[in-house]
Amino acid sequence: MRQTPAQRPDPGFAIDASGWASGARHLVSPNQDARPPGTRIELLLIHNISLPPGEFGTGQIERLFTNRLDLDAHPYFAALRGLQVSAHFLIARNGQVTQFVGCAERAWHAGISVFEGRPRCNDFSLGIELEGTDQVAYSDVQYETLGRLARALFAAYPLRAVRGHSDVSSPRKTDPGAAFDWHRFAGALNTDPAVFAPDLLA
């Protein structure tokens, strides 16, 4: 059957049976476990992170997600002691993609969260972290890469919604913040606008 462009998997991000993407650097996080049996992957969550906050390209996000962060390396890191977190993907400022958890598994990115009345978003979501902050404009290549990666994930999984972390964990979380251009991402994803929250594209 002929596929429309929106459905054709991106050759740069072919997703294998365990949910590992070609075209991404693979760095396995121990912070993962199995999704509840029979759970469909329905939600794509967009986050931001930078470590220390507002500094980019430090390698500290990768250390945090693999439990190798030196807590003495920066005063802010003391607050992260004992934190066990991960995401499926990180998109760095230069567009490099690192994958920490196969999509078939549950990454630990959303924390306490509710989507359409349903708690524990980690169970049924994929998490993409953009290296950034709520206030600093994301890079062009981050939008390009996010669009390509999200298209590949929509082709591979029964995703039906995209939200920001702030949409499912408000007021505890504010990411991806005002700096994130939802219209630009929606244009790059090029799928049914109904996957976005109405107010996101207002």
Ligand SMILES: [Zn+2]
């Ligand atoms: Zn987040």
